[in-house]
Amino acid sequence: MYPVSEAFLRAVQENTRRYYWTGRITTKGGAVYPFGYEDIVKGSGYISAQCCGSAEIELGTVYAAEMGVTLFSQVDRYTLDGAKVELFYHLRVEGGGFEEVPMGSFEVSEANRTAHCLELKAYDYMLRFEKSFNGFEAVGNAWDFLELCCKACGVEMENTQGEIEGMPNGRELLSIYPENDIGTYRDVLFFVGQVLGGFFCINRRGRLELRKYGAEPVLEVQGRHRFSSSFSDFITRYTAVSSTNLRTQTAEYYGLEVDDGLTMNLGVNPLLQFGLEETRRQLCGNILADLAAVNYVPFDSSTIGNPALDLGDVLTFTGGQADGEQMTCITSFQCRIGGRQSLKCVGKNPRLAQAKSKNDKNISGLLNQIEAGKVGIHTFTNASAYVVAEDRVRVISIEFAAKEETHVQFFGQAVVDVRAAQVxxxxxxxxxxxxxxxxxxxxxxxxxxxxxxxxxxxxxxxxxxxxxxxxxxxxxxxxxxxxxxxxxxxxxxxxxxxxxxxxxxxxxxxxxxxxxxxxxxxxxxxxxxxxxDGQAVVYVTYELNDSEILAHRPVETWGSGKHILSLYYPIDSLVPNITNTFNVYLRMEGGTGEIETGGCIASISGQGMAAAAAWDGTVTVEESVGRFALGGGLGMKVFAGDMGIETMELVQKSYGDSMGKVLIGAFGKPFEVG
Incomplete structure (x- = not known):
């Protein structure tokens, strides 16, 4: 609610009031054309705004407010392209003075001339964000993205950096997922608004402002202030959010402990694609905490009007059929110049909402990519080089899933540069x-x-x-x-x-x-x-779902030089609706082999199949073991190796490991392991 005095609030609720409207047009050339209440054609002026659609509560919305007015004016309409229009409401308060309330700043999109009048239609500065966005490598927190958008589109930010970073997800490092639906800066604002658990609007001073749904009423609307009203018999409330992870092709579900309300579907948010499962859970949990404040009764009412009311204001209604104990929220309004004000709150009925699975299954949410009878092929290319020696190395890893019981085929090929040992x-x-x-x-x-x-x-x-x-x-x-x-x-x-x-x-x-x-x-x-040169022998091991395939173990014998290793394996009776992992390991005796980056390609193809991401949060540790001697020649093995953790999360992580003292055999003598 726009901050007004107590005298204004008392005056606006009186049965009679004295007020008038004024305005000002400023062209791009700097010309200023003020107009008064007498210049406005009666019943022609309006301001409408919304923060949700016509059916349910939404997050991250970036709706533009619209203004229309017809003036008795002779201003040349050709000079008004992109001109700024400002409107002001003046209400007489106690003492005889008038208190001014700004009603917003708008930019003219249409100017039509009739015989004696000038018709204007204008929108607020939200349309400035309809610029093409090319920052596909952008990384930063929410404030960094907002500052980027505002600078690029010439709009000031109402919220301060401290306010944004003080929000639950305000300090989280975000990055735009390369494959996304972002086309404009307005899209960026939408996704940032979702992460912050609110919605965006242009306030009365023409600045971008992030607002959240609240739980504290700012005004009571009595029965004598309403011309008509309609209230729902249910309360809209949310107890869960669902976010689609495009990388893993799963719908991730996060709910409250008592999950008996609506589920907010966040869709595919590019800013929620990076990170571990715990990080995404924390982000969505914070969004759900903000969304849990929604506990509103949907309504539609025509009132005498209060121009100080804004989108997101929580109200209570008393008198008539209204329940004074329940709250509601303004999700859209239309203020007529010299007329009534219409207020509305949208929302769904939790009892009529379609039931959704509460289980966060690994295969749920395949995004309808599986089509029955259609052959799917999913490829793999190594992103790093491998050295094949006596210890086996995993060179291929593909995760996949099937909608129905079927069989698939694995094909692979690797170019191996062999250096056979000299004999x-x-x-x-x-x-x-x-x-x-x-x-x-x-x-x-x-x-x-x-x-x-x-x-x-x-x-x-x-x-x-x-x-x-x-x-x-x-x-x-x-x-x-x-x-x-x-x-x-x-x-x-x-x-x-x-x-x-x-x-x-x-x-x-x-x-x-x-x-x-x-x-x-x-x-x-x-x-x-x-x-x-001797003969180098390479051994191939297939692994399906962490189980080594013993029935087929290909072996190749090579001399020095480059060779092509061709691989094939059929997978029968594939269990549907679970994630499968197929790995290929190589080891070599009598020499070493090198596989360059991109030198290994593979695919799994079959009917009714969809691929999953190559990494689901599992960290695999591989250690090399070398020999050393203790005392008089007791041969032991010491564990030594490096651990590498690769994630899509753009934050640094550290890991430490220590073994302390261990006992060897029956000697029972402890020794330190470094």
């Missing part, structure tokens, strides 16, 4: 070579010489009778024989690493000089050692 190989290499050697000179009938084994060789000479003489690096053979044979040992760093066997034929005679060459055949056998 050592060994073998023996053998063969023979022919070496041409110049023939030597025979010294006597008893002996002859031929160049023998090479560097490091050890030669044994043989005569025709089979006896031999030792020599180093030489091969002896009697002149005149058909051939000789030498055996040498190949030495390396003092150790035998191979054998060399040579045979040859001399070209000389007994006692003569050899003038040709001799062919020597060398038999070689040496050990060979080298390293090469």
């Amino acid at each position: 050592e190989r060994s073998a023996s290499a053998s063969g023979s070579i022919v070496v041409p050697i110049p023939a030597g000179t025979g010294g006597s009938e008893d002996s002859g010489e031929v160049d023998g084994a090479g560097d490091g060789g050890y030669g044994v000479g043989a005569d025709s009778g089979g006896s031999g003489e030792e020599g180093r690096g030489r091969i002896g053979e009697k002149t005149g024989t058909s051939g000789g044979k030498a055996v040498g040992a190949v030495l390396e760093n003092g150790e035998s690493v191979g054998a060399v066997e040579m045979s040859g034929k001399s070209a000389g005679d007994d006692g003569g000089t050899g003038g040709g060459t001799e062919e020597v055949t060398v038999e070689v056998e040496l050990p060979v050692i080298w390293t090469e």
Whole structure:
């Protein structure tokens, strides 16, 4: 209610009153055209405003007030586009003076000229917020969003920052969900108003104001002040709110301990999409606390009028069929200039409202996305890189649900860059070579010489009778024989690493000089050692609803390089109306593999199926285990690892963990674990 004096309140309830209206038109060019009560065509002027629809109480509404008037004026209508119109009500109070009450500021949207009159239709500054909103990355609390909207649209804010942040959800960090229905700044105000548990309007000074439904009456309307009235036989009250979580495709229900009233459906609010379930529960709980103040009797009444009344004012009615103990609220009004004032409160009957499930089921609220007989396909792409080693890594996770018992199919493909471990190989290499050697000179009938084994060789000479003489690096053979044979040992760093066997034929005679060459055949056998890529073996594990699938475990064997891993698994007899989770894990022996971001794609398809979000608030902790030794060699395992928590909530969280003292085996000796 606009603040007026006690004298005004007494005067406005008198059986007779003396008042008049004035106004002022200010064009964009700065021209000012005042007008008086005598300039207003009788019965033509009105102001209408509302904060709810025609059927029920609403939150976050951003309705614009409308003003219409016909003036005896010669002002050029072409200069009035966007001009500001201000109206004032003047009431005579005790003492003979007149108290002025502003009735609002409006901007002309239509100006029509007749022969002698100027017809104006104007709306308040709420229409300024009909600007395209492109702040899809906006993050902040409620005041930040309101300040952003007001600055962008040139409207001042009536509420202070302290007042907004002092509200239950005023300090909560909010962020606009990327996939939303926001088109204008007016839409942003609507969603912020829902979070704050109130509604927006433009007050009499042309400022944006957030108001809440109250429980304290500001005025009693007696029977003698009403021309007509109609009251409902029920009380509109709310005991629960329902908010659709678009990410999880569920309808989240929050009710009071005694839940026997109406449920306020908040729809899909982009500002209520981020955060843990506990955070959303707290936000909706605060909204419900504000909404619980609604305990109104719907009515419709025509009164003598009180221009100081505003939207959201709580009234009591006495006299006639009215119940003076019950409260009601102004959700819409129309004030006629020089005439009556119509007041109205809307609301639903809790007894006739359709019953809704009070259970917050995980599958309730699929947003009618499931169509019988229609094949749905839901895809997955990894948003982070994976390293596949001896410990298994989850590379695919898809949550889905079905409306009816059906079967679905899983398909997946991953590009894995494999680095196989190096292995050592060994073998023996053998063969023979022919070496041409110049023939030597025979010294006597008893002996002859031929160049023998090479560097490091050890030669044994043989005569025709089979006896031999030792020599180093030489091969002896009697002149005149058909051939000789030498055996040498190949030495390396003092150790035998191979054998060399040579045979040859001399070209000389007994006692003569050899003038040709001799062919020597060398038999070689040496050990060979080298390293090469091994074979990496990748093991695939399927998991459905935390249960490992043992019937099918694919295995692939790869060398180094990039490979494509193709996966498939049919899921039969899918239970309807529950959320299912399908995971794929990989581990590798004999090497490591890397999967880049976006290198893993998968899908689950089937009839009558809808997908759920990949994360529902469950935090999974995975730890790596390494070995260490205690004392004289007792082998133990120490737990070491990192914990990562990823949420959609834009606030920082911390986590700490400590184990203290533990006992090992039967020794019973405590030790500290860091």
